[in-house]
Amino acid sequence: MTASTEGQHHLSADVLVVGFGKGGKTAARALGGTGKTVVLVEESARMYGGTCPNVGCVPSKGMVHHSRKRRPQDDPQRFYEQSVDKVQDVREFMRQGNYDGLTGLESVTVVTGKAVFTDPHTVAVSKADGGRLTVTAETVLVNTGSRPVVPDTPGLRASRFLLTSTELLESRHLPQRLAIIGGGYLGLEFAAIYQRFGSRVTMLARGERFLPRADADVAEAVRTILDGEGVTIVTGAQVREVRDGADDTTVVYDVGGTEHTLTVDAVLPATGRVPATDGLGLESAGVRTAKDGAIEVDEHLRTSQPHIFALGDVNGGPKFTYISLDDSRIVLDQLLGEGKRTTADRGAVPNTVFMTPPLATVGMTEQEARAAGRRIKVARENVEDILAMPRAYAVEETRGLMKFVLDADTDLILGAALLSVDAQELINTVTLAIRHRITATELRNTIYTHPSSTEAFNEVPRMIIHEDPPTEHH
Ligand SMILES: Cc1cc2nc3c(=O)[nH]c(=O)nc-3n(C[C@H](O)[C@H](O)[C@H](O)COP(=O)(O)OP(=O)(O)OC[C@H]3O[C@@H](n4cnc5c(N)ncnc54)[C@H](O)[C@@H]3O)c2cc1C
Numbered sequence: 001m002t003a004s005t006e007g008q009h010h011l012s013a014d015v016l017v018v019g020f021g022k023g024g025k026t027a028a029r030a031l032g033g034t035g036k037t038v039v040l041v042e043e044s045a046r047m048y049g050g051t052c053p054n055v056g057c058v059p060s061k062g063m064v065h066h067s068r069k070r071r072p073q074d075d076p077q078r079f080y081e082q083s084v085d086k087v088q089d090v091r092e093f094m095r096q097g098n099y100d101g102l103t104g105l106e107s108v109t110v111v112t113g114k115a116v117f118t119d120p121h122t123v124a125v126s127k128a129d130g131g132r133l134t135v136t137a138e139t140v141l142v143n144t145g146s147r148p149v150v151p152d153t154p155g156l157r158a159s160r161f162l163l164t165s166t167e168l169l170e171s172r173h174l175p176q177r178l179a180i181i182g183g184g185y186l187g188l189e190f191a192a193i194y195q196r197f198g199s200r201v202t203m204l205a206r207g208e209r210f211l212p213r214a215d216a217d218v219a220e221a222v223r224t225i226l227d228g229e230g231v232t233i234v235t236g237a238q239v240r241e242v243r244d245g246a247d248d249t250t251v252v253y254d255v256g257g258t259e260h261t262l263t264v265d266a267v268l269p270a271t272g273r274v275p276a277t278d279g280l281g282l283e284s285a286g287v288r289t290a291k292d293g294a295i296e297v298d299e300h301l302r303t304s305q306p307h308i309f310a311l312g313d314v315n316g317g318p319k320f321t322y323i324s325l326d327d328s329r330i331v332l333d334q335l336l337g338e339g340k341r342t343t344a345d346r347g348a349v350p351n352t353v354f355m356t357p358p359l360a361t362v363g364m365t366e367q368e369a370r371a372a373g374r375r376i377k378v379a380r381e382n383v384e385d386i387l388a389m390p391r392a393y394a395v396e397e398t399r400g401l402m403k404f405v406l407d408a409d410t411d412l413i414l415g416a417a418l419l420s421v422d423a424q425e426l427i428n429t430v431t432l433a434i435r436h437r438i439t440a441t442e443l444r445n446t447i448y449t450h451p452s453s454t455e456a457f458n459e460v461p462r463m464i465i466h467e468d469p470p471t472e473h474h
């Protein structure tokens with residue numbers, strides 16, 4: 001079977017990839033490199049490379065970077081426009097690079113259009129240029145990602161001032177007043193970004209506790225930093241209604257039964273994302289989905305049709321680019337390797353919220369370790385007090401803290417929360433230590449470069465603030 005060029009009415013290939021996300025494109029490149037014929041179908045010509053480089057991780061981190069460079073004398077609107085333009089230039093560079101990277105392979109064909117399954121081996125594609133095409137393949141990889149959830153709050157979906165993260169990142173207009181609904185990854189990052197650009201940001205988080213999954217001391221430190229940046233954080237906020245006026249909109253919410261209003265120029269829902277399976281025709285393919293639309297997969301990412309795999313956000317796993325990448329490792333191991341790799345092999349998976357300084361975490365929190373009945377030691381130090389880390393002073397970022405949760409019996413690292421400069425890099429070293437069962441003592445006694453942030457590990461794991469008493473043996 002050979003893949004033909006775009007423009008024909010029917011293509012057949014060894015592998016069909018639906019969606020140009022991280023997992024799909026990585027698998028397409030690897031499979032194409034072995035000479036297998038691959039057709040990759042991507043709905044939008046603006047999305048080659050998927051969410052992450054176009055409307056997700058990369059542009060949002062670009063905006064974190066630019067927002068930090070604004071000086072008091074810069075006009076906020078003008079500075080914002082220039083930042084958006086620079087970030088969109090990077091996006092264009094990456095989008096093109098992603099396209100060329102795949103189409104440069106002789107055995108890979110990229111088709112631009114929306115794919116809909118018509119049977120377990122075939123999709124019909126409505127191409128962007130109006131044409132239609134069918135693609136048939138032995139093996140199919142579904143990598144269609146996720147889309148933002150907009151809550152069903154009266155007035156919200158119809159509001160002229162509603163902007164999703166994608167729309168906000170692409171808009172050249174800086175909102176003067178921004179309401180963010182939700183206090184998760186997106187909410188925290190966008191609050192920090194827009195406040196720095198000069199918007200007045202209010203975050204409406206529905207939980208009584210800010211960052212409920214983090215330990216209270218870590219959540220408090222994050223809150224102190226955002227408060228210091230000028231972000232208004234309201235916890236326990238139930239949004240009731242959004243009422244548009246001529247030039248702005250009023251968000252009506254209540255806290256503990258008392259009604260409040262907030263008038264803003266833009267409302268960003270940061271209330272999670274759901275798998276993008278609507279209208280994909282999965283029923284025609286015999287692929288089962290869960291209630292939230294996620295494609296059901298086994299530990300090898302095979303769906304209810306064994307020749308169809310689902311990778312990335314669409315399979316309902318953790319929604320991160322590096323998880324989609326790891327999904328491609330599992331699928332490639334099935335198709336080209338020994339077939340041993342599974343989702344259960346991941347162990348500790350790190351995460352980073354890219355506020356400034358970033359909050360990076362891995363493994364168990366203190367509250368989770370306690371709930372699991374472990375005998376633990378807790379080490380913690382504020383960044384400004386870490387003598388072994390002069391870099392924090394050198395780069396004028398001494399905010400935050402570092403915390404380790406250790407197994408008191410084995411000295412193994414159970415988890416860490418690093419709210420500090422360079423935390424997005426540091427957490428990967430801790431992850432490697434957890435994965436390879438390197439003890440806290442070894443982490444402490446390793447030689448690190450100077451002056452680096454990693455040097456903090458020479459000190460913080462011995463700053464024990466709590467140790468559970470030894471368990472009594474009878
Ligand atoms: C603002 C924001 C910031 C983020 N920041 C980070 C971060 O810092 N770090 C991190 O790890 N993660 C981050 N994420 C999450 C990360 O972007 C996603 O987890 C990741 O991109 C998911 O990749 P994927 O492989 O599942 O698919 P995606 O990259 O979402 O790709 C799916 C593709 O499929 C296409 N598609 C959908 N339906 C069809 C169809 N029927 N036919 C053809 N094509 C179709 C879509 O157009 C899209 O291009 C962020 C997300 C957002 C929104």
Ligand SMILES: NC(=O)c1ccc[n+]([C@@H]2O[C@H](COP(=O)([O-])OP(=O)(O)OC[C@H]3O[C@@H](n4cnc5c(N)ncnc54)[C@H](O)[C@@H]3O)[C@@H](O)[C@H]2O)c1
Pocket residue numbers: 151181182183184185186187189205206207239269270271272273318319320351352353354
């Ligand atoms: N740095 C990163 O890795 C990064 C950055 C941004 C986004 N992401 C990914 O994108 C996904 C989407 O981000 P997100 O922040 O929207 O999701 P999230 O799941 O992290 O947070 C959603 C928040 O919205 C709240 N919420 C949900 N429904 C609500 C409602 N009706 N009213 C009020 N609050 C409500 C939840 O309690 C939660 O705090 C995340 O799952 C994450 O995996 C990752």
